[in-house]
Amino acid sequence: MTSTSGTRRSMTRRTASLPSHGREHNLALVLQHLYAQGPMSRADLSRASGLTRVTISDLVTELMSRGHVIELGTSNASRPGKPSILVDINRKGLQIIGVDLADSAVMRAAVMDLDGNVLTRVELETNDEKGEAATAQVIDLTGQAIAAATERIIGIGVGTPGIVNNDGLILTAPNFGWTNVDLHREIHERFSLPTHVLNDADGAVMGEHTFGNGSAHMMLVKLGRGVGCGTLVNGVRVRGANAASGELGHVIVGTDQGPLCICGKHGCLESWVSIPSIRRALAQRPEGISPEEHRAKIMQQAAERLGIVLAPIVSVLDIQDLVIAGPARFVDDQLLAALQETITARTNASQRPNFTVQLSENPDDIVLRGAAVNVLFNELGVA
Numbered sequence: 001m002t003s004t005s006g007t008r009r010s011m012t013r014r015t016a017s018l019p020s021h022g023r024e025h026n027l028a029l030v031l032q033h034l035y036a037q038g039p040m041s042r043a044d045l046s047r048a049s050g051l052t053r054v055t056i057s058d059l060v061t062e063l064m065s066r067g068h069v070i071e072l073g074t075s076n077a078s079r080p081g082k083p084s085i086l087v088d089i090n091r092k093g094l095q096i097i098g099v100d101l102a103d104s105a106v107m108r109a110a111v112m113d114l115d116g117n118v119l120t121r122v123e124l125e126t127n128d129e130k131g132e133a134a135t136a137q138v139i140d141l142t143g144q145a146i147a148a149a150t151e152r153i154i155g156i157g158v159g160t161p162g163i164v165n166n167d168g169l170i171l172t173a174p175n176f177g178w179t180n181v182d183l184h185r186e187i188h189e190r191f192s193l194p195t196h197v198l199n200d201a202d203g204a205v206m207g208e209h210t211f212g213n214g215s216a217h218m219m220l221v222k223l224g225r226g227v228g229c230g231t232l233v234n235g236v237r238v239r240g241a242n243a244a245s246g247e248l249g250h251v252i253v254g255t256d257q258g259p260l261c262i263c264g265k266h267g268c269l270e271s272w273v274s275i276p277s278i279r280r281a282l283a284q285r286p287e288g289i290s291p292e293e294h295r296a297k298i299m300q301q302a303a304e305r306l307g308i309v310l311a312p313i314v315s316v317l318d319i320q321d322l323v324i325a326g327p328a329r330f331v332d333d334q335l336l337a338a339l340q341e342t343i344t345a346r347t348n349a350s351q352r353p354n355f356t357v358q359l360s361e362n363p364d365d366i367v368l369r370g371a372a373v374n375v376l377f378n379e380l381g382v383a
Contacts, residue, residue, distance in 0.1 A: 023059075024381070025381075026049075026051060026055070026059055027059055027062065027063060027381070028380065028381025028382065029049050029051070029381075030045060030049065030056065030059050030060065030063060030069075031063065031068065031069070031089060031380050031381055031382045032381065032382045033045055033048050033049060034069065034087065034088050034089045035089050035114070035376075035380075035382040036382075038088060039072050039086040039087065039088040040086065040087065040088070041075055041084035041085065041086055041087070042056050042057055042060060042084070042085070042087065043084060044084075045060070045087075060087055064087075067090060067093065067094070067152065068089065068090055068094070068380060069087050069088065069089060069090060070087065070088060070090045070093065071085055071086070071087050072085075072086045072087065072088055073085065073086060074086070089114060089380075089382075090114075091113060091114045091115060092113065092151070093151050093152065094113075094114055094151060094152055094153075094154050095111055095112065095113060095114075095119070095149050095150070095151045095152065095153050095154070096111075096112045096113075096114065096153065096154060096155060096156075096157060096371075096372045096375045096376070097109065097110070097111060097112075097142065097145045097146055097149065097153055097155070097156040097157070097193075098110050098112050098145075098156075098157050098158075098159075098367075098368035098369070098371040098372050098375075099138065099141065099142055099145070099156065099157065099158040099159065099368075099371060100159050100200065100367040100368045100371065101138065101158065101159065101160040101161065101176075101200065101225075102159060102160075102161060102200040102222060102224035102225060102367050103224055103225065103275075103327075104126075104175075104224060104225045104274070104275050104276045105125065105126060106123050106124065106125050106126060107123070107124045107126055107137060107138065107141050108121065108122070108123050108124075108141075108367075108368065109121075109122045109123075109124075109141045109142060109144065109145035109368075110122065110145065110365070110368050111145055111148050111149045111150070112368065112369070112372045114372075114376065116207070116210070116211045116369040116372050116373070118365055118368065119150075120145070120148040120149075122141060122144045122145045122148060123141075124137055124140065124141045124144075129176075130176060130177030131176070131177045131178070134176045134177065134178070135178075135181065135183065135186060138158070138183065138186075138187070139186065139187065139190055142156060142158075142187055142190075142191065143190075143191070146191060146193070153193055154194070154375060154379050154380070155193060155194040155195065155196060155375035155378070155379045156187055156191065156193050156194070156195045156196070156375070157195075157196050157197075157198075157203070157370075157371030157372055157373075157374045157375040158183060158184075158187065158195070158196070158197040158198070158371055159198060159199070159200035159202075159203035159204070159367040159368070159370055159371045160173060160176075160183065160197060160198075160199065160200055161173050161175050161176070161199070161200055161224065161225050161226045161228065162174070162175070162176070162178060162199065163199070163242070163243060163244045163247060164197055164198050164199045164202075164243060165243040166239075166243060167184065168182070168183060168184025168185075168195065168196060168197035168198075169181070169182050169183075169184065170182075170183055170197070171242075171243070171244075174226075174262050174263055175225040175226055175262065183197050184196070184197045194375070194378070194379055196371075196374045196375055196378050198370075198371070198374050199228060199230070199246065200222055200224065200228065200367045200370075201220060201221070201222040201228035201229050201230040201246050202230040202237060202246065202370070203230070203366075203367050203370030203371050203373070203374060204220050204222045204230055204325055204360070204366045204367050204370050205218065205219070205220035205229075205230030205231065205232060205237065205323075205370070206230065206237065206370040206373040206374060206383065207365075207366045207367070207368075207369035207370030207371075207372070207373055208220050208323055208325075208360060208361070208366060208370075209232060209235075210369075210373045210383055211362075211369055211373075212323075212360065212361045212362065212366075213321070213323075213358070213361060214232070214321060214323060215232075215320050215321045216232060216233075216234055216235040216320075217232065217233060217234070217317070217318065217319055217320040217321070218231070218232050218319065218320060218321040218322070218323060219231045219232075219310075219313070219314070219317070219319045219321075219322050219323070220322075220323040220324075220325060220360070220366075221248070221306070221310065221322070221323070221324050221325070222325050222326065222366075222367070223273060223274065223275055223324070223325070223326030223327075223330070223331055224274070224275055224326060224327075225274060225275070225276065226249040226270050226274050227248050227249040227269050227270050227273050227274055227306075228246050228247060228248055228249060229246040229248055229310075229313075230246055230370075231245065231246060231313075231317065231319075233317055248269055248270075248309055248310075249268060249269055249270035249274065250263050250265065250268045250269070250270060251268065251269050251309055252265060252266075252267045252268055252269075253267055253268075253269050253272065253305045253308055253309060254267060254305070254308070258271060258272065259271040259272065259277065269305060269306065269309050272301065272302055272305040272306075273302045273305060273306050275326060275327060275330060278298060278299075278302055278330050281298045281301075281302075282294065282295060282298055296334070299330070299334055299335050299338065300338050302335065303335050303336075303337075303338030303339040303341075303342060304338065304342050306339055306342075307338075307339050307340075307341075307342025307343045307346065308342065308346065310322065310339075310343060311342065311343045311346035311347050312346075312347075314343060314347060314352075314355070315347045315348070315351075318351075318352065319352075319355070320352070320354055320355060320356070321355075321356050321358065322343075322355070322356065322357045322358070323358055323359070323360050324336060324339065324357070324358070324359055324360065325359070325360035325363040325366050326363055327363070327364075328363065328364075331359065331363065332359075333359075336357055336358070336359060339357060340357040343357070
């Protein structure tokens with residue numbers, strides 16, 4: 001995987017903070033420029049940030065003492081006077097632990113660098129464990145990933161299904177049998193490392209926006225254990241009044257009852273479109289129907305139900321890019337075409353000439369990379 005630092009987008013403003021905003025804001029400002037643009041001289045940082053050279057020199061010195069920034073040597077640019085010394089974020093000397101709980105059959109973790117590249121992977125097969133047993137698996141997996149790290153870890157990022165508040169408290173995650181589970185505290189107390197927990201789809205949209213082809217007006221729908229979406233409007237992640245924005249899974253689709261959902265209701269979107277639901281439907285092939293015909297019918301049905309739910313959201317928020325992420329075996333061009341057809345039929349396409357529906361560039365790692373973005377934002381102030 002190649003680094004994308006040259007084209008990386010930022011979800012933060014790059015203007016100098018007022019003095020009252022504090023030193024930490026300006027430290028983050030320096031890191032933002034280095035993260036997005038790569039190695040720079042102190043003079044270049046001064047021009048880009050609007051801060052004085054004396055201030056920049058002081059800030060860089062502090063960031064170097066923290067181990068966040070390193071000197072790389074002199075610049076090759078031919079300018080009059082003494083060659084400038086380039087500085088950059090310590091991309092090789094700092095690492096992040098990402099944990100992805102979105103899959104229905106396996107928990108994933110990875111050691112990543114600051115550019116979102118996966119250095120080492122760790123996986124743990126699951127057997128539909130619930131409650132404390134599921135929490136114990138997350139702790140075990142995280143510990144294995146930490147043991148695989150080769151440099152200083154700046155934080156742990158976790159992407160999980162369910163409703164997660166701003167403090168990392170999982171208010172509810174039916175697929176894990178979790179209610180008011182403080183996964184943030186559990187992991188932080190066990191490993192004494194900064195820990196940041198967020199919804200898996202929220203993490204995925206942050207990862208796609210930072211490392212992929214996402215725009216400032218985008219929605220990413222994640223199909224895994226459940227169904228959820230993360231949304232950016234004007235480059236800002238939509239959270240909602242109760243941190244429950246994007247919880248699509250338990251929206252009832254249609255009036256035909258539909259399959260029984262894990263929540264106890266019939267016809268929830270999750271009972272049609274989650275990966276476990278699709279697997280079950282594919283396994284129930286009637287006699288006399290070929291596997292190909294049966295698959296086409298199930299995927300068409302899933303796409304239509306998903307499109308029915310997404311169409312009004314796309315219209316209300318004027319979404320530019322709709323990105324679908326999930327296992328490539330199920331989330332493919334066939335599903336995409338049927339989904340786009342449904343949304344087009346149910347909305348006024350002429351109002352959105354630039355609207356696109358696309359597959360995630362890197363669906364297998366998108367939650368891991370989003371978890372890394374969350375750590376970068378909270379620990380270094382960059383994303």
